[in-house]
Each structure stands twice: as C-alpha cells, then as structure tokens.
Amino acid sequence: MILELKFILILASVLLVLGLILSYLSTLADKKEDSAEKRIEMLLPGINCGQCGFPGCNAYAKALADKKAAPNLCRPAGAEVAKQLGVLVGDTNATYGDYEEQLFSPRMVAYIHENSCTGCGKCKRKCPVDAIAGVLKDAHMVDPDLCIGCDDCINTCPENCIEKIRLDHDLSHFNWNIHSVQIKSGS
Numbered sequence: 098m099i100l101e102l103k104f105i106l107i108l109a110s111v112l113l114v115l116g117l118i119l120s121y122l123s124t125l126a127d128k129k130e131d132s133a134e135k136r137i138e139m140l141l142p143g144i145n146c147g148q149c150g151f152p153g154c155n156a157y158a159k160a161l162a163d164k165k166a167a168p169n170l171c172r173p174a175g176a177e178v179a180k181q182l183g184v185l186v187g188d189t190n191a192t193y194g195d196y197e198e199q200l201f202s203p204r205m206v207a208y209i210h211e212n213s214c215t216g217c218g219k220c221k222r223k224c225p226v227d228a229i230a231g232v233l234k235d236a237h238m239v240d241p242d243l244c245i246g247c248d249d250c251i252n253t254c255p256e257n258c259i260e261k262i263r264l265d266h267d268l269s270h271f272n273w274n275i276h277s278v279q280i281k282s283g284s
C-alpha cells in the first residue's frame with residue numbers, strides 16, 4: 098500500500114514538472130512570436146490604409162510574422178522598408194522595383210536647353226497647350242505644370258535642344274487609380 102502511494106506521488110511529481118516545463122516553453126514561443134510581430138509592426142507606417150490587402154498594419158504584421166504574407170505588400174512603406182521586412186522574415190526573393198510607379202503616374206515633360214535655343218519660336222507655335230514661353234531670338238522655356246508631354250515641340254525644334262525629363266514625384270500626380278483595396282483576414 099505504501100509502495101503504491103509512493104509510486105502515485107512520484108508520478109504526480111513527474112507530471113507536474115513536465116507540465117511546468119511545457120508551459121514555460123509555450124510562454125517562450127509566444128514571446129518570440131510577439132517580438133517578431135512587434136519588430137515588424139514598428140517598421141510599418143501605421144496608417145492602416147489597407148493597400149497590403151490586410152485590414153491594417155497590425156494584421157499585416159501578424160501575417161508576416163506567421164509567414165502567411167509576402168514582405169513587399171506595403172506600398173506606403175517603400176522599397177527600403179520592404180527589404181528590411183524581407184530580411185526580418187527570412188524572405189529575400191520578393192521584388193521591390195515598381196513601388197513608386199504604382200503610387201505615382203510618371204510625369205514626363207519637355208525641357209529646353211536654353212544654351213542651345215536660338216529663340217526661333219517654332220516650338221511655341223506648335224505647342225497645343227501654350228506651355229512654352231519666350232520671345233523671338235531669346236531662349237524659350239517650358240512650364241512643366243502645363244506641359245502634357247506630347248512631343249510636338251521636340252519634333253519641331255531645328256536645334257534639337259528639347260528633351261523629355263521626368264518630374265519628381267509629388268501629390269499632384271498621385272495615382273488615384275491604384276488597384277482597388279481588397280480586405281482579407283489577417284489570421
């Protein structure tokens with residue numbers, strides 16, 4: 098009888114210790130996941146716009162930490178942050194090249210190299226939107242806000258002194274037609 102009691106006590110102790118160890122390991126795993134998610138979330142912009150396809154930065158961070166999403170889905174964060182996210186989650190195969198192209202429509206406008214311009218005025222007469230200013234025999238200039246990039250002036254200029262340049266990105270040519278936002282579960 099005493100022997101049986103001893104056996105039961107030993108078994109109970111072993112089970113208790115095992116339970117404690119498992120519970121500790123599970124807490125450790127939770128903490129590890131939490132910290133990965135937190136580190137990811139700290140890199141995200143926090144504007145909860147949903148363009149990544151998840152209902153907010155937190156949901157995307159969780160999906161990334163769980164390896165259920167690619168690291169290049171947050172367009173507002175930009176390519177550099179996306180690369181850092183890729184390193185964090187061990188996925189460096191994603192592509193990052195077209196971030197700005199998707200957010201901003203490229204704006205190419207005409208630019209006149211004043212030093213070569215003879216001021217003949219042919220470009221000014223040809224421009225359909227009156228984007229070129231200048232007086233005869235003086236260097237002409239293009240107003241980039243008006244230019245629609247039609248190339249007519251370039252094809253007309255006898256001095257070959259007009260080229261197309263790309264404008265810096267700004268909100269005036271933000272691509273409002275960016276693909277529609279699809280909300281899906283972050284879990």
Ligand code: SF4
Nearest residue numbers: 145146147149154171
């Ligand atoms: S795209 Fe997603 S992760 Fe990026 S800011 Fe918007 S909601 Fe947050």
Ligand code: SF4
Nearest residue numbers: 224244245247248250
């Ligand atoms: S590209 Fe077209 S719109 Fe722009 S300045 Fe030249 S002619 Fe005008």
Ligand code: SF4
Nearest residue numbers: 214215217218220254
């Ligand atoms: S056509 Fe060429 S050379 Fe003539 S005014 Fe325009 S830019 Fe200058």
